[in-house]
Amino acid sequence: MEIFNREWHRLMREQDALSFVIVNPHIKTLDENSKVGFQIVAKVLEKSVLRATDLLSRFHDNEFAVGLFNLNENGTNTIIQRIYDNLDSISDELYKLNIHVSIGALNVLPNNDIDLMNIIRSAKELAEAAYKENKQGYKLEYYQCH
Template sequence: MIYSFRNSSFRDPETGVYNQIYFMEVFNREWHRHLRDKQSLALLYLCPHIHETVKQPHLLELFTNQVQEALLRATDLIARLDTNHFALGLFNVDEQGTQVVLARIEAQINEFKEKYGKDHNFSIDYKLAGGICIPSDDKNIEGLFVQVESLSSQLELDHDQHQALINIH
């Protein structure tokens, strides 16, 4: 990616996806809109483990570009939270719609493995944890992030399962 000062305030320079600050601003705004409109939203944490990004740093950008293709709606967001975690925000989506997005993300990751696995010698594993809820006065946005982060940590310990979704009531 060519670094641009025009995008520097809200883009991650390594991957080109939104940065954590921008994601949090948009997610907070959407939380309050969904609270008012009584609509559900989903928060996903994606933790890719690509074992050759030190030698081939562009693989992470290619990976995030591939995942972005699974997000078909312009309102859906992906952002880099830190070195190993990405957050995805899905708005005005129910559990069935979230499951469809999870399946599309999995398909895109498999396509990434096929497309770039031949040319680059790397292995990839990933964990995808998500929480879906309808914001209400008795729920807070921080609680959603804590629960999804906790689910993500549990997934990291489970070598057989790579994705999980919880419905937060």
């Protein structure tokens, strides 16, 4: 979170957008098969997030967080589509492990009126809503401060 926080403030100064993405493979990392599945998804994410400035990390026990900096909604959509394309290339393996990846993403123009915790919470809610609609889907929204 320290790096994300630093980038948040840098983008506030530059008045540029970022996207905060939650990737939820819906795996409980309790047994060996689940841990293997989690590692497979991690490798797909590493392969999909290409820019050196982007941030990928494990988030809580069973999710990943991705910070995409200096990026608008179209760029975020492109990266999410790349993630799903890479997941499709190993779909048989994911099916055998019963892994369904949902993604929630918020594109935002940082400012002092926005609470980072609200961004995180909203991205998690979008990932859950995507899962309920289609176990392997995503939702991307532009976050506006009211």
